[in-house]
Amino acid sequence: MIKVGIVGGTGYTGVELLRLLARHPEVELKAITSRKEAGMPVADMFPNLRGRVKLAFSSPEEAGLEACDVVFFATPNGVAMQQTRALLGAGVKVIDLAADFRIKDLAVWEKWYKMEHACPDLVAEAVYGLPEINRDKIKGARLIANPGCYPTAVQLGFLPLLEAGVADASFLVADAKSGVSGAGRKPETHILFAEAADNFKAYAVAGHRHWPEIKQGLEMFAGREVGFTFVPHLTPLIRGIHATLYARVGTDVDLQALYEKRFAGEAFVDVLPAGSHPETRSVRGANTCRIAVHRPHGGDMVVVLSVIDNLVKGAAGQAVQNMNILFGLPEDVALADVGMLP
Amino acid sequence: MIKVGIVGGTGYTGVELLRLLARHPEVELKAITSRKEAGMPVADMFPNLRGRVKLAFSSPEEAGLEACDVVFFATPNGVAMQQTRALLGAGVKVIDLAADFRIKDLAVWEKWYKMEHACPDLVAEAVYGLPEINRDKIKGARLIANPGCYPTAVQLGFLPLLEAGVADASFLVADAKSGVSGAGRKPETHILFAEAADNFKAYAVAGHRHWPEIKQGLEMFAGREVGFTFVPHLTPLIRGIHATLYARVGTDVDLQALYEKRFAGEAFVDVLPAGSHPETRSVRGANTCRIAVHRPHGGDMVVVLSVIDNLVKGAAGQAVQNMNILFGLPEDVALADVGMLP
Amino acid sequence: MIKVGIVGGTGYTGVELLRLLARHPEVELKAITSRKEAGMPVADMFPNLRGRVKLAFSSPEEAGLEACDVVFFATPNGVAMQQTRALLGAGVKVIDLAADFRIKDLAVWEKWYKMEHACPDLVAEAVYGLPEINRDKIKGARLIANPGCYPTAVQLGFLPLLEAGVADASFLVADAKSGVSGAGRKPETHILFAEAADNFKAYAVAGHRHWPEIKQGLEMFAGREVGFTFVPHLTPLIRGIHATLYARVGTDVDLQALYEKRFAGEAFVDVLPAGSHPETRSVRGANTCRIAVHRPHGGDMVVVLSVIDNLVKGAAGQAVQNMNILFGLPEDVALADVGMLP
Amino acid sequence: MIKVGIVGGTGYTGVELLRLLARHPEVELKAITSRKEAGMPVADMFPNLRGRVKLAFSSPEEAGLEACDVVFFATPNGVAMQQTRALLGAGVKVIDLAADFRIKDLAVWEKWYKMEHACPDLVAEAVYGLPEINRDKIKGARLIANPGCYPTAVQLGFLPLLEAGVADASFLVADAKSGVSGAGRKPETHILFAEAADNFKAYAVAGHRHWPEIKQGLEMFAGREVGFTFVPHLTPLIRGIHATLYARVGTDVDLQALYEKRFAGEAFVDVLPAGSHPETRSVRGANTCRIAVHRPHGGDMVVVLSVIDNLVKGAAGQAVQNMNILFGLPEDVALADVGMLP
16 A cells, blocks of 8 residues: 655645545555644545544644655645655655646746745656656656646646647647636635636736646747747636647648647547547546547648646546555546536 | 347436446446437547447337346336336346336326326336435345435435434425536426526425425334425536434434434445535545435434435436346445545 | 705615715715724715715714714614613604614514613514505604615515415415525625525525514414514525515405505505416515515415515615605605616 | 617517616607517516516507607527518618627628518618727717627727737637527527537537628728637526637737727726736626736737627627617716626
8 A cells, every 4th residue: 555645735735635545455555744724624624524534634744644655735825845855755746736846947936936946856767757758767766747637737738749749839828727626625706616717817917827837838848939928817617727829830731630640559648530629628527638630621730638637637536646666556546536517 | 248238328317327337346237228310429429438438329119128136217207117017028127217107006106197197016016226225125126116315315314304204204304405417418498507507496395296205204214104395406516415404302302313223334424423514515526425314402302314316226227226136236335435625 | 955964884785875865866965884894985986976075084083974864774773772772862753774673562673683682672663664564653753763675575465465474474484585685795705796696596495584573473464473484595696685585365355456455555555467477586676665466276385476675675674664654755766766777 | 768679579689688677767668579478568578577567468450669769679690680680661760689780791691590681771870889999980870789698798808909900800709608598599419408508519510600790890900801719608607708819929029018099998897907807797788898818928919808798798788789879878878787707
């Protein structure tokens, strides 16, 4: 059994990790920390876990995380980097669901996250946990930087185009729409039900923290600098990201074949038949990214549609997938949920 | 392996059966029928099933249902009663998710369902598939009448009060609220998104078909005639029923103990601590009924709160639970989903 | 022109007052206070008001409220009672949308609101601003206690039954469902979109502050003590209250005629034809209460359905209606909006 | 008083016309037709109109439309073109909310709408009713082609860029999101609540009927052929369109000034301050288009955000605006609603 600790169990990525891990046959949950809620049974906060998760929140000091085999950080940015060195030193593998280890260029990271990094050497060591591009590196890693939600949907959508070098990399647009759970569980006015329901808006058009993360990935795929515009929107979904991607490609490329070939064998990327429109609910609760490729009016503009559940393939599910890889398990253990429709 | 057939796979109870059965380790799906969609891969209609359910819809004639071990009817009322006798004769067990076999009094059934019954003798034989009251009978049954969604939530909520004889049975009120999937997948104006979203209304106050079904159960529990008022409401949920039940009980009864004792050992009924308010989302996708009991201001009016997912414990999940019982399996096989929250 | 001030303009009742008053032909908005947001143009916070409300929030000290003809308090409970005496002394009429002056029994008020009342004599003077019962008193009042949202829907629904003395007053039940805007605009976890969407729950079953307010009204209507059970629920609506009321009435009473007669001539109470089911959206944005009366199965249990928009007839609209009465205007000035459907 | 007739009053544009016209001081509603519902009081179908609209639906033959001053067609495509010539001949002005007269190139129209046009000469005569570009022509017109919902939001958003000739017209992208009421009130499976709630998807990526309509407008603004990609999406709103527009513009253009100048004096177009993100709810129920212009990271990619209420500025409100212009009234009569927030 893999002994698992979770740091920061009171947010949505925390409870989603628990939903998935509660049924993982190879996992023994050892500790879930919350300084503020220490002592409260986890199932008192998240009643879906009643009868399934017996643990109470523990304070970080008493959690015994060093005795775990793997620790997930489901914390705000800047927390994992404070604790990771000690855990690695104790032989614990670390999977950070926040952004502390995602961006290799420290100056870029510090600009966007507005803090000094606590352990630059670990940034260099960390493996970006997108299995579809880094599976082999993940196998041998000690420290996984679990990708952001938007970055997962957008990078998987652009990946075949850029790897194949068929798109004009100077002009890439991602128009992305996210459900409200992506904004977290900390109470803020703009994500109240009466503010976010029956409402749609863009946000952070001037610059969003996922922009440099995605750009880093696209440039790796393309092997060159890219021009990349990213506009995120808030939509009245609980869960789900729909990324609509625009790029220019010569008219002689067989895009459907390109995508099907690239993701053949990937259990969690589903390339839909030509002409399809993936729906976010088709992946609700599932660790799947569904992708469809279009070329409207037969022109040189390509439109890629990519959907994920932001809490699963965009966060907790991908983290469990990474854990499965780290420990030599089949990737889909505890990730076999069929999307919940309706 | 249990060979399973499903008649009527294009509605919400059908797709939910498929979601659950796709992961059932002892089940082999043999056929899903739809006269209208025969030939279409099921996953083309329900994209959450892509890669998980390979079957196409078949016409009823070619489905080979007689070779199945069990057939689920996820059909409109009046269909199962036409086909059940032949299936039973072929040694197939039948679980009807519609109302054909739920009401023992034929005159009542015919009044509310406005048709003549095709097989009165089978009504007498059928076992009402609420495991918490009929587990032993279910074990040996050939034909299960799977309960309605409202009836499941309301009967489980009143059960301890009436069995114990502590409530005034002449005055029972169920104020019930249902998500819109309970109205089915057939397109009708009043369940369009733009009609049902951001809207709340009662319906069928003059009389709903679940009223006689519930009344039959309550009278069995109480051993006498009951006075029962039932007001259903449509609320902007996809899934979920919340029943708020009112009854009068002497002030000397320990209600919390009564409920905990009655449901001790029931895997799918969760009695919450005193003072709790169950949320529908805590059972979203799960086969659980959560119940809380209140006595406001310490008076003689008891308020019971009972929540289920109408498509799981209120339909497909309970049907799978009944199948597990029929075939001697642990009741929770394929029903171990944790509720999806958020 | 009536010079109007609003204290506490950053919540939902505040912005709704502004939406309505912005088009009131006899009103001149003089000040909207918010200590925290002083200086910010109101339309920066509420973009629907762009081009329609030019005012900025002002600090309470600089707002010049004493020079107004009427001041609305759209503040948390306990604020209005601190400032009302001075305003009345300056000849300003006061309409409090909070609960400071609603309950005549000070001990009851102090128990439920957990504070000492600052001006008991003004409680005695205040007129409860439900025009359908108190129109004449409102005309001559200096201080109006604007009713709560649940109390408006529930009291109007029970009013004819109790005034006519036809119901068993020892047993009255109100099962009420509210949209999330009723919980205010202060960020709290349980009213986040990802918590309240696709979810339904009861709350405060043990006791809600609107219970004594409603009970006071029902007892006034009935002229005796009543037994009253109140269960509020949170439903995924932005706006709207649906109250489902239960009472016992002899079978010889013509309920439809009773309700139609009682509300004949009331511009803002609409008694629907027998057999109707009012929808909350039919009053979205409108100052209307729609009511339907049922007697299921012809028995002695009466079911009354009553819907309002909690921010209009349940708060800001009723406050404007009261202002119109206070200043001798037709009641429907600025309240002629047709409900927004869909 | 302007005598008004409405053909096709049972859809969402019909009921929205009624909501607006019910309060129009210069309008006398003479007839609302529905062959199917002839005889039913309009308010029985749309209860928000109770007490405000006394008319019953009439059959087209008995409606006396020739005696009206203006007739609105709120009908499916292809209906207005059958009846317009006779009405014009009788001296009645016609405003078509459907697409019969929007596209000047008949071959294009017939390709996209898959029918033969009944009156090509009237297509040539019809004025495209976007007041912000065609106000003077509308004043003298007999026949108005009221723009589509997406076309209104997208054309107003691109207008200043293209008129000024500052954008690369060979590459324009509109990523548009619509509330579900845009799909109409005819029951279809994909717009059921349980299908469209908590779900997000693109549709018609291969080609949508609004694409040629928008393209025609953009080419008129630009004075040249344009390259235009249009991707519509369905989002769980009742009302609202959010168009996110992408274009390339030299870095020396002052976009904010360009937009403010172009729309100065327009009562129904609101250019937000630089850096803003318009929300659909800020125009809910209002006849306003709010626009914000962004240049992320200071590059040459411009992002324009444009929001409308699809039923108001995108349909019925714009139609009333056109009627006001046709009859020499101030444009905002009956269109002064403040957006309903929350």
